[in-house]
Amino acid sequence: MTAPQAAASETASILIVDDMEENLVALEAVLGSLGHVVRARSGEEALKAMLRQEFAVVLIDVLMPGMNGFETAANIKGLDQTKDVPIILLTGAAVDPNYAYRGYTVGAADFLIKPFDPWLLRTKVNVFLDLFRKNRQLVDQSDQLKRLLTADGGHPGVAPAAPAPADAATEPSYGTGHQNPTDAAEGSAPPEEPDRLSEVVGQLAQAELLLRDANGPGGADLADRIVELEQAVGRLMAQRET
Template sequence: MSQDINILVVDDVAQNLVAMQALLARDGIRVMTASSGPEALEILLAHEVALALVDVQMPLMDGFELAELIRGSARTRAVPLIFLTAAASEAKTTFRGYEAGAVDFLYKPVDPAALKSKVNVFVELHAKEKQLSRQLEELRQALHMNEMFAAVLGHDLRNPLSSIMMGAEAIRLMSDNPTITTSADRIRSSGDRMTKMVGQLLDVTRIRSDGIRLNPQPLSYLEISRKIVGELAYGRPDKRIDIESRGNCEGMVDGDRLEQIFSNLIGNALQHGEPGTPVQIVIDGSEQRSIVVEVKNGGMMPESVRSHLFKPFHSSLQRRHASQGLGLGLYIVKQFVNAHGGSVELQSTRKAETAIRIVMPR
């Protein structure tokens, strides 16, 4: 059951308060009253109020002074204020009222229809704001649960996955039967792919939950790229990977993140590149303040894929590749590059070649 929406009426004349209650009270709306500024402040600090109707001419503390105090508190400054006044409309009074934070002025005797219409607008806005706030909180909780699920799933999958990988390797070493060794190689290959998927899920969970924490050190982009190429080339002896470097390739960078950047970029290039064409890695350290990395592979990327390339779960080139990954590799690359203050973009040339270009601050 939803709570009533509160409206506050502030007036030093008791008859006016009774009249306002009779006019505005209805199901779903509770009209709260205060006969002075201090009493109004107590109510505002204790209750959530959708709108305050404030009489300008009050003893001790007038409506303008009350408005300034309301705007001065973090809890109450967002409460909309409508001033009620019996004074003739004067530009000076109106200006002071809007300067104090009023959203509107109504002059006594108040037109009941106009008042109810204005009040209804703020009541509806408040109700929608509350609804959106509830939906946002529900989405936050759902996202938190999803991230916890992914983290737990990734953690719990690693132990049995390691056992499968070790078992496949043991079978391969113990048997010379080509059929058995081929099956063991397929199990190991599938295990490697699952390990990569689990790692990507955990990376995305960390990115969305805790952000990216960097540990920059002076490292060589060239040496790290050679390390990753050696690991990936071992599993893809049919693919050629060329590395070219220029200038000073050392920079301050988080080594673990840079390894993941190279691994994802080169892995994607190996997976999606045209058969028979080498993957090219160009590391350009000729600039004083930046290092540029380009990973190129043969083949043009479809136009329909480009706009989704760096989005999570959208970056697989075609549906036919869906079984080979989760579409998280380039999303993770972009997040890690951005965390370093760098930039990443896609370049697809007329030479039937696709390149991912990264610019990192040195």
């Protein structure tokens, strides 16, 4: 992974949504050391922020004027661009017993009652940050493998062949016992290699689809699939060198 790609994978932003300034200050103090914290004072402002940039997790206060926390969460889950972002709902101590149920029905991943334990909040948020980084790393690896396999028509590590001469008479002769280097290069690839490369590219496409849907324990299975793909690429490249 190159330096820019590694930096991108490590970037994780947290969105905190509350209409009370003192609550935003408290949340930022607790979470500021974990990642880049962005504030929003309303559900509408939160939705605009999420359409502008990518977030690893969003924390939303339930009791807000206008669009409340439940409505904000439902709108987030209703957009293709933001539907996979984990949501933690926050509410005060005098909470309706049905609030937690309502939160989970609109797609929230967790529900915390204020005043919350700072250590507990940091721990929960850190789980989503780690998952975000791992998924980004898997996406980067998948992209790198796809570029490797699809470069130059699906032949990894091989430079494009020079165009054929317009006049066959100008093609150099290599004499008896000498093989045309272009023919030698083409002959070195196993006949079945294009089909095998196509199969690996198909596996990468399937992994990409799974990565887009990953938002939980499936990350470990995806990592195993990426390892298998890397091994397959290594075997193909080793065959080309023999």
